[in-house]
Amino acid sequence: MTDNEMATQREPNGVALTDQQPKTLELNFQEVNYTLQNVIKGPTQILKQASGTLKSGRLTAILGPSGAGKSTLLNVLAAFKINGVDGQFLINGKPRDIMAYRKMSSYIPQNYVMLNLLTVEETLRVSADLKLPRSTTTEEKQKIINEIMDILQLKCCRQTLVRNISGGEHKRLSIGIELITNPPIMFFDEPTSGLDSVASYQVICHLQSLAKLGRIVVCVVHQPSSRLMRLFDDVLIMAHGEVLYAGEQKDMLTTFSQFGYNCPQYYNPADFVLEVGSESSSTQRCEDLILQNKLRHSIIDKNSCKFHIDESAALLNMPPTTLTHSQELGNMHLLRLKERVGFFYQLKILLKRHLRSMSRDMMAVQLRILMHIIVALLLGVVYWQIGNDASKIVSNVSCLFFIILFVFAGNAMPSILLCIQDSAVFIREYYNGWYSLRAYYISKVLADLPLQLICPTLFISIGYLMTGQPPELFRFVMCWGILVMTSFIGHFIGVVAGTSLTMQLAIFIVPSVAIPFLLFSGFFIRLRELSWFLRPICDISFFRYIFEGLLRAIYGYNRGELACSEVFCFYHSSEQFLKDFDMLGDHYSWDITVLMGFVLVLLLAFYIALQVSIKRALR
Numbered sequence: 001m002t003d004n005e006m007a008t009q010r011e012p013n014g015v016a017l018t019d020q021q022p023k024t025l026e027l028n029f030q031e032v033n034y035t036l037q038n039v040i041k042g043p044t045q046i047l048k049q050a051s052g053t054l055k056s057g058r059l060t061a062i063l064g065p066s067g068a069g070k071s072t073l074l075n076v077l078a079a080f081k082i083n084g085v086d087g088q089f090l091i092n093g094k095p096r097d098i099m100a101y102r103k104m105s106s107y108i109p110q111n112y113v114m115l116n117l118l119t120v121e122e123t124l125r126v127s128a129d130l131k132l133p134r135s136t137t138t139e140e141k142q143k144i145i146n147e148i149m150d151i152l153q154l155k156c157c158r159q160t161l162v163r164n165i166s167g168g169e170h171k172r173l174s175i176g177i178e179l180i181t182n183p184p185i186m187f188f189d190e191p192t193s194g195l196d197s198v199a200s201y202q203v204i205c206h207l208q209s210l211a212k213l214g215r216i217v218v219c220v221v222h223q224p225s226s227r228l229m230r231l232f233d234d235v236l237i238m239a240h241g242e243v244l245y246a247g248e249q250k251d252m253l254t255t256f257s258q259f260g261y262n263c264p265q266y267y268n269p270a271d272f273v274l275e276v277g278s279e280s281s282s283t284q285r286c287e288d289l290i291l292q293n294k295l296r297h298s299i300i301d302k303n304s305c306k307f308h309i310d311e312s313a314a315l316l317n318m319p320p321t322t323l324t325h326s327q328e329l330g331n332m333h334l335l336r337l338k339e340r341v342g343f344f345y346q347l348k349i350l351l352k353r354h355l356r357s358m359s360r361d362m363m364a365v366q367l368r369i370l371m372h373i374i375v376a377l378l379l380g381v382v383y384w385q386i387g388n389d390a391s392k393i394v395s396n397v398s399c400l401f402f403i404i405l406f407v408f409a410g411n412a413m414p415s416i417l418l419c420i421q422d423s424a425v426f427i428r429e430y431y432n433g434w435y436s437l438r439a440y441y442i443s444k445v446l447a448d449l450p451l452q453l454i455c456p457t458l459f460i461s462i463g464y465l466m467t468g469q470p471p472e473l474f475r476f477v478m479c480w481g482i483l484v485m486t487s488f489i490g491h492f493i494g495v496v497a498g499t500s501l502t503m504q505l506a507i508f509i510v511p512s513v514a515i516p517f518l519l520f521s522g523f524f525i526r527l528r529e530l531s532w533f534l535r536p537i538c539d540i541s542f543f544r545y546i547f548e549g550l551l552r553a554i555y556g557y558n559r560g561e562l563a564c565s566e567v568f569c570f571y572h573s574s575e576q577f578l579k580d581f582d583m584l585g586d587h588y589s590w591d592i593t594v595l596m597g598f599v600l601v602l603l604l605a606f607y608i609a610l611q612v613s614i615k616r617a618l619r
């Protein structure tokens, strides 16, 4: 059977998980170098002339001392690292096409991030919805999910939230997510890290069964026990960025002994080769070992590699791509896989997922709503019925200012935390072609919308009534409009900071940047009293428009005389009060328009922040 025939038999979209994969897939890499460009230290060569062959149907372990370059080699083999890499990568003897290769392989990193508030089954379901073609029926998807849960023994925790599953189940779920598309090549970076020996054994057994179905399965492992070691068919031993041995495990010790490295009896072979690797590099015998390995894997005439034949594209029945190697290097973002389902379907699935996650998030929803209610009640008690009293006008202004501060901070800070949790998942899924940036962006904005409306609505409803603000519907609606804008601005500032900065930096930067703008709101100092060179800052301080809009909503629009409960009230007339605050004139619509402008700028900033985070992830 030819490769193409096998490719057509195999369903690349993963519809039948247990179908046989093509048995003859072979990835040969020769003289692979990886040089890291460091701005301070200059270029550092991490991989040196690494050569080896990976075969379908076989489970391969990459072993070596810490810092030997195992994870780097795995990244390079999985085509996740491209810049700074040179060497030959051949699939079934022909140069690989990088896009087709990425499509047929999956890489499972050590810390595989997932959304914590979905159950195991929901996580697999989202993966199936976004990674399988639209033509796949719900029943077919459920069949694949059930099969994966069966194979990986995840049935017992199918309804458990990801945050509650064990380390081993987490690893198995990450394998399951990648298995949805039934990739013929799978790379795992330390799949046993953090697991006890029993769980490690189970995970490697699962990998072995995936390999037995005809896949190339490669994983980096740290110090496997003898029992674990026996599960691997092939091994690749690394030291100082070089490959000492790549081949069948059964021949490993014989090869080492040919070069004078004799493994003592009853010694764990993995420990033995690690020790040899740690000592290696300069000794002649190790150089011979490295050279012999290189020769063993230089099976292809290099001249044949000058032609860019799309063998791997053919394996997937994909149209050959026209990217040349240099273009690939220049356009890393082109390596992103294309989405499998249409934009609106992506949007629907993402929206459902965001809303489901949010509805289970104590901090995002329940706690935020509860805090808005409690603080609104507290505000009402402290400023009980002062809104209509001319003698308490200064206190009322403080009350309004407090409302602004709370709604802003109460939305900005939680948004930072939530965004940071989502970002890592977004990067992984985006690069694996689950959805487009546009779909993620719109779904995120829309999913957050209900909370941005509910919180300020609850807060102003309680606060407005309890503090005795004028009982006129249009004033209430105007105040509500300003607070909704405040909530949006706070939320999007938090989201932009959370997407583009680390958590510590974002939590420090947001208040540090926002608080100085409060000085230019008109509350602490009247704008006309500011030095001339500071006045332009007022024009870009959103707090100014929020404060102005709120005061105009309460005291503007012919409010007239205020009731005075004391013998003398300085501000009897609301017009006089607004005049003294430099806010005379019924320009509420101007304030709200400027605030909408701020929201639009922040929406754009959020989109740019997502784009930047995507590009940064490639570095």
Ligand SMILES: Nc1ncnc2c1ncn2[C@@H]1O[C@H](COP(=O)(O)OP(=O)(O)OP(=O)(O)O)[C@@H](O)[C@H]1O
Pocket: 036, 046, 064, 065, 066, 067, 068, 069, 070, 071, 072, 073
């Ligand atoms: N981005 C980087 N900047 C600087 N050095 C790096 C970078 N990535 C890798 N290295 C260096 O390359 C070498 C190989 O790293 P790699 O993570 O591949 O090793 P490893 O064998 O997987 O190690 P471990 O088993 O400890 O995880 C190390 O010396 C590491 O310090």
